[in-house]
Amino acid sequence: MKLMASIIKKIKNLSQKEKQPEYEVTEYVFSDRQRIDGSSTISFFVNNSEPDISVTKNFESEDEVVNWLMDNRDFRRMLFGNIFPTSSSVKYHCGVKEPITVPNKMPGDIDILLYEQGKEDNAIGIECKIVKSESRENQLPKINKITSVQKKGTKQANGYFEIGFSRVYLLIILLDDGRNYKNPNVMFRTTPSETLNELYGFDWQTQMNDNIGIIYAHVNQFTSNHINQTKGLGLRVEREAIYSKQDENLTKKIQKLNN
Structure with missing residues (x-):
């Protein structure tokens, strides 16, 4: 009897062990463009002779980053495929202001507005925030704006929710200049995850509505190009x-964007 009780106790302990956290797999696309000049060979994913501008300094504003991403077919495919997995027709607008938001008041403009064709009553508002990471020779990477992202991003995303969208996401975009990392495989020249614990390990639930989703995007510059x-x-x-019934007045305002 004692042996059986011991076995039962062990089984219970095993079943009650805390499960390891599960993480979504990151979808990734690598691309390289080379000029065709009649040479017998063309090499991809190699450094140009002169290093170009860092991705952390290439964009003048957050809006410019968002527009650049949304102009990219691969990024749109990944974003739309995750948010509208069964749809083949998604409409989007960037930097939407009036009539949806009030000038100079929180949450500011709507960075990305998405909806399926003819379904403006199920629109998604996406607040975007930028984090920059720059690799350095024999030093830890220079990472900035994490605290600002957490404070302002959560506040603005909560503002989107109050406007009445059917779904709201906070999209964190990491601009990652990994050119100084020494990994021989250039595609793995990215900021080490342990240096981004402050970003990825942040407890969003303490400051942001539980219904708001979180998306991480990674823009990686792994060559000098x-x-x-x-x-x-x-x-x-x-x-x-998490889906909520959309505010009817908001739906009417979104419909006007198409006029």
């Missing part, structure tokens, strides 16, 4: 947004 020539783009939905 300009980001428009050679890059890696990644996307992971960390937390799905």
Whole structure:
């Protein structure tokens, strides 16, 4: 009897062990463009002779980053495929202001507005925030704006939710200049995850509505080339947004965007 009780106790202990956290797999696309000049061979994913501008300094504003990403077919495919997995027709607008938001008041403009064709009553508002990481020779990477992202991003995303979208996401975009990392495989020249614990390990639930989803995007410059020539783009939905019935007045305003 004692042996049986011991076995039962062990089985219970095993079943009650805390499960390891499960993470969504990041979807990634690598691309490189080379000029065809009649040479007998063309090499891809190699450094140009002169290093180009860092991805952390290439964009003048957050809006410019968002527009650049949304102009990229691969990024749109990843984003739309995760948010509208069964749809083949998604409409989007960037930097939407009036009539949806009030000038100079929180949450500001709507960075990305998405909806399926003819379904403006199920629109998604996405607040975007940028984090920059720059690799350095024999030093830890220079990472900035994490605290600002967490504070302002959560506040603005909560503002989106109050506007009345059917779903809201906070999209964190990491601009990663990994050119000084020494990994022989250039595609793995990215900021080490342990240096980004402050970003990825943040407890969003303490400051952001539980219904708001979280998406991480990664823009990786792993060669000396300009980001428009050679890059890696990644996307992971960390937390799905929870659906709410959309505000009817908001739906009417979105419909006016198409007029």
